[in-house]
Structure formats: C-alpha cells, structure tokens
Amino acid sequence: MTDKLDTLAGALPAGKGKAEADWNPPLSGHLDMCIGRDGNWFYQGEPMVREVLVKLFAGILRLEQGCYYLVTPVEKYSITVDGLPFVSRQLEVRDPGPHQQVVVTSNVGDVVVLGSEHPLCFRPAGNAEAVPCIHVRDGLYMLLQRSHFYQLAEMALEQSGDSDSIPGILSCGMLFALHV
Incomplete structure (x- = not known):
C-alpha cells in the first residue's frame, strides 16, 4: 500500500468504519482510485485485492454534489x-408471500432489506441509461445485477398473474415497480 493510502486509512479514529456526518475536512486532492462499473476497486490502475481495505474505504465513501469522496x-x-459505487452480489427472498422481505448484499458486504429506507429505483449510472438500483445509505446506491433483476422480474410475473398489470416486487409490505 502506498503512503497516501496508509495516511488515509490511519486518519480514521479507532473503531470508526463509516464516514460521520460531522466530518468536514477541506479537500486534500484527487486520489488515483476508481470504482469500476462491476464494483471492483482500483488504485493507480491496479486492482485492490485486500477486501478489508476495500470495505474500509467503502465505509468512508461519500457523495457530495455529484462527486464521490473518501x-x-x-x-x-x-x-x-x-457507474454506481456498489453492486449486488446476493439476493435472497425471506418468507415468500405477502409478508416477504427481499434482502440484497453488496460487493462490500452491505446488507439491505428492500423497503422504505432502501427502495428499488432506476437511476442513471455514469454515462449509462437508467439502471435498477437500491439505495444503501446517504445518497449512495447499489447497482442491481442483471441476474438479480431477472430473478425479481420472474417473481413479479408469478405474483401478478395479470398480463395487463405493471410488474412489481413486494418487500416489507411495499410494492416496487420493475420499470423506469
């Protein structure tokens, strides 16, 4: 790891892994770090292979006025x-039926339950058209992988049974439309 990453990681208070709302330091510059469309993290063009470090940096990621910051x-x-900073890696439906919960895990270990705090929506991702995503925290979104979206679409069609209705998925008592 380079000196700059060591310094950044070392600047976190003990026990802190999430950016706090009251942290408001001045801009230190641009870090040659990129999160690819597939959710992989790169530093100076090289993949970041230490999962614990990626999770640490994901925890201090912030979106302000359309720009991402650590x-x-x-x-x-x-x-x-x-694209979007996080990507779905696992989708699970708990208690299938009218009281079901759709649980999604991101590439950095965030686990969210589709509902009022973590709604399914469609947003532009980088230069791409609107894509299905889930709100994770503080304006940060997780891209719903195509296979996971198809899994939800299949469930929605099974639930509705009506070809004229708009397909949607039920989670935590809320219906989320599967279209833009």
Whole structure:
C-alpha cells in the first residue's frame, strides 16, 4: 500500500468504519482510485485485492454534489466512480408471500432489506441509461445485477398473474415497480 493510502486509512479514529456526518475536512486532492462499473476497486490502475481495505474505504465513501469522496476527520480525497459505487452480489427472498422481505448484499458486504429506507429505483449510472438500483445509505446506491433483476422480474410475473398489470416486487409490505 502506498503512503497516501496508509495516511488515509490511519486518519480514521479507532473503531470508526463509516464516514460521520460531522466530518468536514477541506479537500486534500484527487486520489488515483476508481470504482469500476462491476464494483471492483482500483488504485493507480491496479486492482485492490485486500477486501478489508476495500470495505474500509467503502465505509468512508461519500457523495457530495455529484462527486464521490473518501472522507476522514482530517482528509477528503475525490475519487472516480464509473457507474454506481456498489453492486449486488446476493439476493435472497425471506418468507415468500405477502409478508416477504427481499434482502440484497453488496460487493462490500452491505446488507439491505428492500423497503422504505432502501427502495428499488432506476437511476442513471455514469454515462449509462437508467439502471435498477437500491439505495444503501446517504445518497449512495447499489447497482442491481442483471441476474438479480431477472430473478425479481420472474417473481413479479408469478405474483401478478395479470398480463395487463405493471410488474412489481413486494418487500416489507411495499410494492416496487420493475420499470423506469
């Protein structure tokens, strides 16, 4: 790991793994870090293979005025995100039926339950058209992988049984439309 990454990781208070709302340091510069469309993280063009480090940086990721930053109490670096910062890696439906919960796990270990705090929506991702995604936290979204979207679409069609209705998926008592 380079000195800059060591410094950034070392600037976090003990026990802190999430950017705090009251952290507001001045911009320290741009870090040659990129999150690819597939959710893989790169530093100086090389893949970041240490999962614990990726999770640490994902925890201090912030979106402000359309730009992504890694923020600690004393430093703030802009980074590049090619699409959305997180990507779904696992989708599970708990208690199938009218009281079901759709649980989605991201590439950095965030686990969210589709519902009022984590709605399914469609947003532009980088230069791409609107894509299905789920709100994770603080304006940060997770891209719903195509296979997971198809899994939800299949369930929605099974549930509706009506070819004229708009397909949607039920989770936590809320219906989420599967279209833009």
